[in-house]
Amino acid sequence: MQITDTAKVHCPYCDALQTVVLDPSEPEQEYTEDCQVCCQPMVLTVHFEPMHTPYVVARREDDVHSPGD
Numbered sequence: 623m624q625i626t627d628t629a630k631v632h633c634p635y636c637d638a639l640q641t642v643v644l645d646p647s648e649p650e651q652e653y654t655e656d657c658q659v660c661c662q663p664m665v666l667t668v669h670f671e672p673m674h675t676p677y678v679v680a681r682r683e684d685d686v687h688s689p690g691d
């Protein structure tokens with residue numbers, strides 16, 4: 623049975639709170655999803671931990687590249 627989960631994140635561009643649908647089949651994920659309000663590409667980093675609320679962070683796409691890499 624496929625279980626889907628959801629989390630609430632603040633858009634890093636417009637700060638709108640929105641619900642994203644998560645796929646718990648992978649314990650660690652990073653993917654891009656457009657903000658439902660301003661349509662900017664949010665980079666979502668997701669960690670699933672058993673018995674815990676999924677950990678989700680949304681970043682701006684241009685923050686992904688770390689300095690000094």
Ligand SMILES: [Zn+2]
Nearest residue numbers: 633636657660
């Ligand atoms: Zn937004």
